Every structure is written in structure tokens, then in C-alpha cells.
Amino acid sequence: MRIACLGGGPAGLYFAILAKRADPTREIEVVERHRPEDSFGRGIVFSDRALETLRQADPPSHAEITRNFRHWSDIDIHFKGERITAHGHGFSGIARASLIRILQARAEALGVKVSNGSEFTDPSPWDDRDLVVGADGIRSAVRRSREARFEPVVRESRNRYLWLGSTRRFDAFTFAFRETAHGWFNLHGYRYDERTSSCIVETPETVWQAAGLADMGYEESLAYAEQLFADVLEGEPLIGNSQRFDHPSGWQRFAGIRCRRWWDGHTVLIGDAAHTAHFSIGSGTRLAMEDAIELARCLSRDNGDLASALARFQAVREPLALRALETGFRRMEWFEDIAAHAHLAPDAFAVALLTSSGRLDLEELRRRDPQLMGSFSATAR
Incomplete structure (x- = not known):
């Protein structure tokens, strides 16, 4: 199976890792517009529960990620000259560039081809692949190329x-x-x-x-x-x-995006390309990497039936993504007022x-x- 992951952020790289691990005969290429040091967003936050999900999916990359984490359990809220500290909230932070370097090294060690600095505005050069994964973020060129099929619904913050x-x-x-x-x-x-x-x-x-x-x-x-x-x-x-x-x-x-359809033919969207969550709930990268886990799982489970695998993937992940989208909207509305x-x-x-x-x-x-x-x-x- 020949797979092109268009977008070399956490979602695309993590899917490539898991898909290659599941079947080393797969030919997988990750194409990314930027270099790791150019990555947007600076830091990424994971909850303790999210880290356990990553440990179960790929222990080697989890071990390397946790070695580079900054962990905390408190939240400080500064309001009207006072600082209120809330205890008992377990989170870890990592530089986005560090996370991408870790995942890229892991992918390449497994035999995935990673191309950085490869600008693309149209996914058609990869039409001959068996599967094209649109993991190119909130401004997804893959999504735009088939907008009428993916049917994105957009709500912008005030x-x-x-x-x-x-x-x-x-x-x-x-x-x-x-x-x-x-x-x-x-x-x-x-x-x-x-x-x-x-x-x-x-x-x-x-x-x-x-x-x-x-x-x-x-x-x-x-x-x-x-x-x-x-x-x-x-x-x-x-x-x-x-x-x-x-x-x-x-x-x-901020643009809240949800696509009514996540796949079309041999092309599928994951992460922010398919759905977003407001940054105030700190779930975007977790959701994207969980998409990668489920997509790799569905490909292996459906044993060559790509349409069934992609349909199953959306059926499993969409309710969870929509729940996060609504959770993010509630927090977004709170900050709007x-x-x-x-x-x-x-x-x-x-x-x-x-x-x-x-x-x-x-x-x-x-x-x-x-x-x-x-x-x-x-x-x-």
C-alpha cells in the first residue's frame, strides 16, 4: 500500500509511525511545507490521560516525548489584583518543534520518507497513491481541493x-x-x-x-x-x-471547523483539517494524534477494504471531535464575554x-x- 501524508505536523507523523509499524511493507511518505523550527504555536499541552493514550499506542515515542516535557499540576488565575491557585490539574507542556523532531526521527527510523520544505497547494500530484491523508491543519489545502465533498462548516470567534x-x-x-x-x-x-x-x-x-x-x-x-x-x-x-x-x-x-464528511474516495482528513477545538481547552494536538491512532487501527482492521476503513474511522472519531468542538465553543463564549x-x-x-x-x-x-x-x-x- 502506498500512502501519502500531506502535512508533517503531529497528526501526519504519528499516523505514519503507527501505519508503518502495523505493516512495514507499506510505502509511506510525509510531505511538510515547513521545517520543524518554523512550527506555529510554540508549545503544546497534554493532560496526564492523553499521555497514557500515547504510551499505549507507541511506547518508544512516548518515552522520548516525556523526557522532554515540563509538568505542572496547578492553575494560577490573576484577577482584580489577586492570584487564585487551583490544585490537582495534571498537564505537561512540550515545544511543538521538539515534538515534531521526535516524531520525525521515529518515523524515519521505521522507514517512512519525510520531506520538509515541500510547498503544496494541490494534492493532485499524489493521486496515484492508494491513500492520501490530509493532515495539513486548519488551512488545509487538501480540504479546500474537495470542499464541496467535505462540506466544512465554519464558525468564527468574536x-x-x-x-x-x-x-x-x-x-x-x-x-x-x-x-x-x-x-x-x-x-x-x-x-x-x-x-x-x-x-x-x-x-x-x-x-x-x-x-x-x-x-x-x-x-x-x-x-x-x-x-x-x-x-x-x-x-x-x-x-x-x-x-x-x-x-x-x-x-x-479562531475558526471552529467541522467537516460533515471526512473522506472522499482514497482521501481522508485528520486533525485540524477535519475538525478544530478552541485553544483554551488545550485539546487540538491530542485529538489529532488520537485521529491518527484510530485511522491506523481501522486500516489494519478492515484488511484492504479502504472505503469501509475510512467510513469506520469517521464513525468512531466524529462524535468525539464534535464533543470537543462543543466543549471548546462553551469556553470560547465565556472568554468572549x-x-x-x-x-x-x-x-x-x-x-x-x-x-x-x-x-x-x-x-x-x-x-x-x-x-x-x-x-x-x-x-x-
Whole structure:
């Protein structure tokens, strides 16, 4: 079987690893537009449960990934001059470039051909392959090439965001909130290696416009965000990204995407090419790699019947992806309207944030962090 994976991010590389392991006679090529060091997003977050899934799927790559992780269990929430710490949340961070290098080395060791720096806008050169896997992300060229067949449905956030890095080494997953004369801004920060953290700065479109950010260049936007969150950053700078942006200021809008159909003929979409999840729930890479696990499993199970394998793949994964999409939308909507929660006391605000996606309820929070919930209950009285 000849397979082309168009997109060499975590989804494409992980599928190539698992598919080659399952059948070493398969000829698999991964084609990626960028070099690993050019990867967008800087840091990636995995929960402890997600790491166990990766351990079961491919122990060698899991071992190498965990050797490069930064682990934490606390969430810090900065609001109205106070810092609320929530305990009992197990996460690990890794540089996206490091993850890709680990997966690429593992794939190549198994005999997968990996081509970096190979730009493509049309998947037709790979039409002679038995299977084409579109793993080329949210701006998928594979999806665009058959848009009428994949039927993507898109919902854009009402917020704008910048995805940056910083030399501020956060000790916990950090949320910070700032009220300005124009409205609310928030920062999501997490450390992913010994020296660097990811920082996402977000604000509603109306606030972005009122603050004059629509008329600023990229470097001006960085300086504005850096000054706004200077105390949380402890004087450390924000670091820009080499990614090309739709708007000159660098501020983007998250696009929630779900395709009604994930496969067409011998072409299948996985990861962000097929479905997205809002960055505030930290599930995008996990979902993409779980897609890779299931696609490899279905190919082996259906024993040469490609249509049955791809249909089974969508049937298994789509409900899980849609659940994550809806979870992400709930959290996205919460961040779109911070002003509606701003009257809350800091403890109550922290609990509202932690439960905003619906993944955690008050009982689970009480189990994880009795001290926080005791403080919240006292405030509520």
C-alpha cells in the first residue's frame, strides 16, 4: 500500500509511525511545507490521560516525548489584583518543534520518507497513491481541493488573539485578566521547556477596535500586550512568531471547523483539517494524534477494504471531535464575554472559569482542590 501524508505536523507523523509499524511493507511518505523550527504555536499541552493514550499506542515515542516535557499540576488565575491557585490539574507542556523532531526521527527510523520544505497547494500530484491523508491543519489545502465533498462548516470567534512566546517561565498554567478603558483582555500562559512559555493574548473584536489595535503593526501589537501584562510577565518580553497572518497587526480570529464528511474516495482528513477545538481547552494536538491512532487501527482492521476503513474511522472519531468542538465553543463564549463575569469575587470568578467548558463540575473541583472550594463556599455565603 502506498500512502501519502500531506502535512508533517503531529497528526501526519504519528499516523505514519503507527501505519508503518502495523505493516512495514507499506510505502509511506510525509510531505511538510515547513521545517520543524518554523512550527506555529510554540508549545503544546497534554493532560496526564492523553499521555497514557500515547504510551499505549507507541511506547518508544512516548518515552522520548516525556523526557522532554515540563509538568505542572496547578492553575494560577490573576484577577482584580489577586492570584487564585487551583490544585490537582495534571498537564505537561512540550515545544511543538521538539515534538515534531521526535516524531520525525521515529518515523524515519521505521522507514517512512519525510520531506520538509515541500510547498503544496494541490494534492493532485499524489493521486496515484492508494491513500492520501490530509493532515495539513486548519488551512488545509487538501480540504479546500474537495470542499464541496467535505462540506466544512465554519464558525468564527468574536475574539481576536495573538499567539506568542515569552521568556517568562510560568510555574503553573496561568490565566490573567486586565480591564482597560476599552474593555477586557486576557492572557493564557504555560511553560513548555526550561526557558520558554507560550502566551496567548485575547480580547473581543469590539475592544480590539476601540483600543486602536486594528491600525497597529505586528511589533506595536506585541509592545501593547507586553505592557498590558508586564506584572504577570515579570518584566520578561513577549516573542513574536514567524507565521504569516491575515491581518497586519497579527491578531487572528479562531475558526471552529467541522467537516460533515471526512473522506472522499482514497482521501481522508485528520486533525485540524477535519475538525478544530478552541485553544483554551488545550485539546487540538491530542485529538489529532488520537485521529491518527484510530485511522491506523481501522486500516489494519478492515484488511484492504479502504472505503469501509475510512467510513469506520469517521464513525468512531466524529462524535468525539464534535464533543470537543462543543466543549471548546462553551469556553470560547465565556472568554468572549468576560465582562458578564467581572462582577464576581476572585474565588467565584476562578471557579466560573474552571467550570466554563463543562468538563469539570463543582463536585470534581471539590475533589481536586478542597481548599479552593472551601474558600469559594465561604465567599458565596
